[in-house]
Amino acid sequence: MIHRTEPGCQALSLSTALNQETWQQALANTIRDPRQLFELLQLDPSALPAALAASKDFPLRVPHSFVERMKKGDASDPLLLQVLPRGQELDYQPGFSKDPLEEGNSNPQPGLIHKYQGRVLLVVSGACAINCRYCFRRHFPYQDNNPSRKAWINTLRYIADDPSIHEVILSGGDPLAASDTLLAELTERIADIPHVQRLRIHSRLPIVIPQRINDSCIQWMTKSRLQTIMVIHSNHANELSPEVGERLLTLRQSGVHLLNQTVLLKGINDNSDTLCKLSESLFRYAVLPYYLHLLDRVQGAAHFLTSDKQAGKLVGEMTQRLPGYLVPKLVRELPEKPAKMPVPVLF
Numbered sequence: 001m002i003h004r005t006e007p008g009c010q011a012l013s014l015s016t017a018l019n020q021e022t023w024q025q026a027l028a029n030t031i032r033d034p035r036q037l038f039e040l041l042q043l044d045p046s047a048l049p050a051a052l053a054a055s056k057d058f059p060l061r062v063p064h065s066f067v068e069r070m071k072k073g074d075a076s077d078p079l080l081l082q083v084l085p086r087g088q089e090l091d092y093q094p095g096f097s098k099d100p101l102e103e104g105n106s107n108p109q110p111g112l113i114h115k116y117q118g119r120v121l122l123v124v125s126g127a128c129a130i131n132c133r134y135c136f137r138r139h140f141p142y143q144d145n146n147p148s149r150k151a152w153i154n155t156l157r158y159i160a161d162d163p164s165i166h167e168v169i170l171s172g173g174d175p176l177a178a179s180d181t182l183l184a185e186l187t188e189r190i191a192d193i194p195h196v197q198r199l200r201i202h203s204r205l206p207i208v209i210p211q212r213i214n215d216s217c218i219q220w221m222t223k224s225r226l227q228t229i230m231v232i233h234s235n236h237a238n239e240l241s242p243e244v245g246e247r248l249l250t251l252r253q254s255g256v257h258l259l260n261q262t263v264l265l266k267g268i269n270d271n272s273d274t275l276c277k278l279s280e281s282l283f284r285y286a287v288l289p290y291y292l293h294l295l296d297r298v299q300g301a302a303h304f305l306t307s308d309k310q311a312g313k314l315v316g317e318m319t320q321r322l323p324g325y326l327v328p329k330l331v332r333e334l335p336e337k338p339a340k341m342p343v344p345v346l347f
């Protein structure tokens with residue numbers, strides 16, 4: 001259990017203790033039927049047929065606790081727009097592909113992506129707790145990348161055989177959708193490889209199902225000799241509920257470094273007030289902004305695209321308004337480049 005220290009928060013602590021479901025239950029109980037989402041949020045039913053059509057291509061999936069942070073009756077709520085299937089997704093847009101990062105090309109074996117120097121990315125779990133409409137993996141063959149035991153042995157051997165690898169990144173899907181038993185064992189095996197120094201976890205679960213951050217995951221994250229970095233994925237300050245904040249502070253106090261990455265999304269966070277507020281709110285919970293990503297050009301997400309110029313200007317405004325450590329790096333990912341590419345900041 002995670003205990004609160006601030007006396008002002010006792011009421012919430014009591015109520016969450018009384019009706020707290022486990023993270024596994026929350027994961028199993030995600031909302032997948034657009035009708036249920038429309039009912040819960042009292043949305044105008046005229047948008048339902050489009051939602052049903054778009055969810056056939058890439059299903060709706062959202063945990064209850066994330067929906068509770070949305071405003072009822074507000075069709076443009078910034079959290080809702082991240083998960084609501086919409087008609088625009090079905091419009092074909094030239095220049096938007098199904099595998100924009102061509103990850104198929106840097107996949108030396110199932111579940112492992114070695115694209116950048118010194119770092120390998122492991123697809124630990126194909127599952128996600130939430131289906132984000134802008135996701136570049138919305139067409140990714142997850143099923144082929146749910147590694148078996150044998151695949152793990154090969155992956156660990158690949159890392160052990162390459163002394164240039166200093167950091168192992170657990171990714172997905174969402175790596176924290178995997179069990180702590182598996183993750184603890186994997187971490188131990190990785191820590192046995194002497195040239196690996198850091199373990200990095202990229203996950204949206206601390207945001208969407210905060211009770212995922214519990215004693216058992218803090219245990220494997222902090223007990224090995226590896227330095228541990230958690231990169232959370234938050235796009236808007238409204239996602240950072242008091243419970244999310246509490247769990248993040250606990251993680252930080254346990255010695256895990258906390259970073260955030262955001263995707264710049266038209267109509268959701270494409271203005272400097274929203275982005276500045278996100279940075280400030282993150283830091284309140286001991287999280288530093290890391291990347292602000294331009295959208296990957298994936299089929300079905302074209303309506304979230306902002307121009308490079310507008311993005312550069314937004315970060316220019318942030319740079320003037322915030323201390324340097326609260327300004328994320330503006331980047332884009334391109335398949336043929338050896339790193340995430342910086343995008344110019346404009347004043």
Ligand SMILES: *Cc1c(COP(=O)(O)O)cnc(C)c1O
Binds near residue numbers: 115116120121339340
């Ligand atoms: C983003 C990414 C990384 C990590 O890059 P950093 O710039 O170190 O955050 C590593 N591997 C792959 C395949 C990635 O997409």
Ligand code: SF4
Binds near residue numbers: 135233
């Ligand atoms: S949590 Fe990440 S991988 Fe999963 S759907 Fe959202 S953006 Fe994609």
